[in-house]
Amino acid sequence: MTANHESTTAGSEPELSDGLKTFGAVIKALREAAGLTQEEFAPRVQYSPAYIAKIEQGKRFPPENLPERASEALGAVAGKVLAAAARSLRRRAGLASWFQQWAGIEEEAITLYAYECRGVPGLLQTEGYIRAVFDRRLPPLAEDQFEQQVAARLARQDLLPERPNSSFSFLIEQAVIERQLGGTQVTSTLIDNLLTQGGRRNVEVLVMPLRQPDHSGIDGQMYLAETPSNSWFGYVEGHDSSTLLTDPKVVSAMLQRYGKMRSQALSHEASAGLLKQMLGAL
Numbered sequence: 099m100t101a102n103h104e105s106t107t108a109g110s111e112p113e114l115s116d117g118l119k120t121f122g123a124v125i126k127a128l129r130e131a132a133g134l135t136q137e138e139f140a141p142r143v144q145y146s147p148a149y150i151a152k153i154e155q156g157k158r159f160p161p162e163n164l165p166e167r168a169s170e171a172l173g174a175v176a177g178k179v180l181a182a183a184a185r186s187l188r189r190r191a192g193l194a195s196w197f198q199q200w201a202g203i204e205e206e207a208i209t210l211y212a213y214e215c216r217g218v219p220g221l222l223q224t225e226g227y228i229r230a231v232f233d234r235r236l237p238p239l240a241e242d243q244f245e246q247q248v249a250a251r252l253a254r255q256d257l258l259p260e261r262p263n264s265s266f267s268f269l270i271e272q273a274v275i276e277r278q279l280g281g282t283q284v285t286s287t288l289i290d291n292l293l294t295q296g297g298r299r300n301v302e303v304l305v306m307p308l309r310q311p312d313h314s315g316i317d318g319q320m321y322l323a324e325t326p327s328n329s330w331f332g333y334v335e336g337h338d339s340s341t342l343l344t345d346p347k348v349v350s351a352m353l354q355r356y357g358k359m360r361s362q363a364l365s366h367e368a369s370a371g372l373l374k375q376m377l378g379a380l
Contacts, residue, residue: 119156121183125168126154128176142171144326149260157253160184161206163326199342200321200333205257209324211356213269213315217279218288220251221258222268222295222303227288228252230280258295267302269315269356269363275376276308282380289377296370304360305369314358322352 129139136154140147144167152158165184169177204210212219218227228251232244239247258266270292278285296303306313321333332343332352343349364372 121160122154122156124183125180128172132172143167159202203323203331206326207264207323208326209265211267211322213356214319215271216319217274218270219268221255222292224287224291226280226284230284262300265300269304269306269359271306272308286380289373293370293373302366303369304363305372306363310362312362314355320352322356
């Protein structure tokens with residue numbers, strides 16, 4: 099990929115693990131045995147029909163509480179079968195092993211906060227930006243690994259349209275966008291996507307300006323997620339490693355910092371205005 103050309107080759111679906119395909123087939127068989135369509139089954143387990151369809155196709159890792167919810171709709175035996183199948187699952191290829199636990203939390207979060215000072219959050223990256231990121235990966239990726247990781251990251255982005263009742267907030271340093279990773283065309287498409295995603299009713303995209311003496315993000319990037327049971331988790335990563343933070347005191351401190359940074363960043367409207375200005379200047 100050159101700086102003047104953003105790749106438009108659509109990444110194929112990531113390779114599906116046998117465990118995910120098996121789980122999908124099992125839940126589909128149990129649903130059909132109960133005489134329920136996906137449209138009838140989905141509201142009973144409090145998920146959308148599209149989300150259930152992807153689970154049955156082996157394209158989504160099932161939420162942790164799905165077997166419990168399914169037992170209420172399909173019966174106790176079905177719930178036990180699904181629970182056993184879930185325990186044997188392994189995530190599909192394309193997601194790093196150290197990212198898998200957070201990816202599961204991310205998929206069912208009702209609230210997700212992200213602060214990035216290194217790059218644009220994965221859920222907001224365009225294909226061109228994703229390819230620019232992995233193209234610069236060291237040690238280099240083999241071609242099949244490269245395509246697999248691109249496809250896996252693109253697949254994760256279905257979360258935004260599929261979870262309209264979840265609240266997403268992304269706080270990004272202006273410098274990250276000004277860097278123009280991948281070149282002008284990649285950056286132009288990226289900014290356009292930030293404006294589009296930020297236009298969703300449930301998505302907030304905030305920019306932290308280059309000059310902000312009162313900045314509470316000195317400790318670096320962080321992610322926060324609220325689960326359907328209203329528990330909060332924190333997450334940080336770097337250099338092929340990550341830490342899932344579960345201590346309530348630690349997570350509470352992260353929430354305080356994120357809340358403070360939201361007040362220090364440009365408003366939603368001002369952020370959109372700056373992004374449009376940056377786009378026009380390219």
